Amino acid sequence: MIDAYFNEILKDINATIANYIKGNVKELYEASYYLFQAGGKRLRPLMLVASSDLVGGERIRAILAGSAVEVLHTFTLIHDDIMDQDTLRRGMPTVHVKYGVPMAILAGDLLHAKAFQILNDALSGMESNLITKAFRIFTDAILVISEGQALDMQFEDRKSISEGEYLDMINRKTAKLFSASTALGALIGKASDDVVKKLEDFGLLLGISFQIVDDILGLTANEEELGKPLYSDIREGKKTILVIKALEMANEEEKRIILQNLGNRNASKEELKQTADIIKKYSLNYAYELADNYYKQALDKLDSIEWKNELAGKALKYIAEFTVKRRK
Numbered sequence: 001m002i003d004a005y006f007n008e009i010l011k012d013i014n015a016t017i018a019n020y021i022k023g024n025v026k027e028l029y030e031a032s033y034y035l036f037q038a039g040g041k042r043l044r045p046l047m048l049v050a051s052s053d054l055v056g057g058e059r060i061r062a063i064l065a066g067s068a069v070e071v072l073h074t075f076t077l078i079h080d081d082i083m084d085q086d087t088l089r090r091g092m093p094t095v096h097v098k099y100g101v102p103m104a105i106l107a108g109d110l111l112h113a114k115a116f117q118i119l120n121d122a123l124s125g126m127e128s129n130l131i132t133k134a135f136r137i138f139t140d141a142i143l144v145i146s147e148g149q150a151l152d153m154q155f156e157d158r159k160s161i162s163e164g165e166y167l168d169m170i171n172r173k174t175a176k177l178f179s180a181s182t183a184l185g186a187l188i189g190k191a192s193d194d195v196v197k198k199l200e201d202f203g204l205l206l207g208i209s210f211q212i213v214d215d216i217l218g219l220t221a222n223e224e225e226l227g228k229p230l231y232s233d234i235r236e237g238k239k240t241i242l243v244i245k246a247l248e249m250a251n252e253e254e255k256r257i258i259l260q261n262l263g264n265r266n267a268s269k270e271e272l273k274q275t276a277d278i279i280k281k282y283s284l285n286y287a288y289e290l291a292d293n294y295y296k297q298a299l300d301k302l303d304s305i306e307w308k309n310e311l312a313g314k315a316l317k318y319i320a321e322f323t324v325k326r327r328k
Contacts, residue, residue: 013066016118017067017071020067028106031099032107032111034107035092038092043178047185047316048182050316051181051312053311054186055190056189057191061126067122068115068138069181071118074111075108084232119135137180144176145176151169151172160247167241170207182203209323213291215242216284218232219276234267236263236265237264241290244283258275295320
């Protein structure tokens, strides 16, 4: 039953995005639509629509708003891949590899504008105060995501990052769009301020858990499962919670190996694997426990809300469980 629920939403989301991302400048729109054809989990729009359903919102508005969030998310992926010089995304060449950096930047810019266009259509005809709140949530998310991306890049040049700094960074870079999705869903459903806040908190906590698990998979999944080069986080010098914990606990020789290969784009596969093995030895269980803790806090927020739609509530719980169970 939950699969059918998700499939119905996904069908509408995908059709909506395809309808909006088209135009006469052929290569620009091909580059802009390219990543949508590669699939993707569509977690954020699923969460938005389910949050709206949970409080009795209008499905058509939620589908449009969910599409806006997914278009915005894809914009961030295109620019993120350019900054990280990644060559694969979802198992396909990244947009800048296929179409060149200038066209990829333009594709990202177009998606940024399209996201606002779709959200505007989603909110058309609603009370002015709700429209204002919705656009504030959306624009705040973009600002905070940009801050998170900047922090992530700055961390690559620093030898030492605290756990608190890491959590603040992923809160901004990843979790903020999760919380914006659930808050927008509740707002479109005209939920009370208290329910909007609880669903916003649910999305934020789940987004933190999601990113921690994503960082784990960067060391434990294979390249096909990741959809990007294995150990790319190490090669790019990402200061994940696993790296932070390993540097706290490793012996001097192990620390030397980690620091020698972290951010070294010329490191061999053998050196990257050796580094990953050291990191996992000290930090894997800790990272899983941390992700589980945020997952449980997220469920507490969800359970504190009165559900108007039982299936939507079960769907949100399913998404939460998927977030922490995707262990390869």
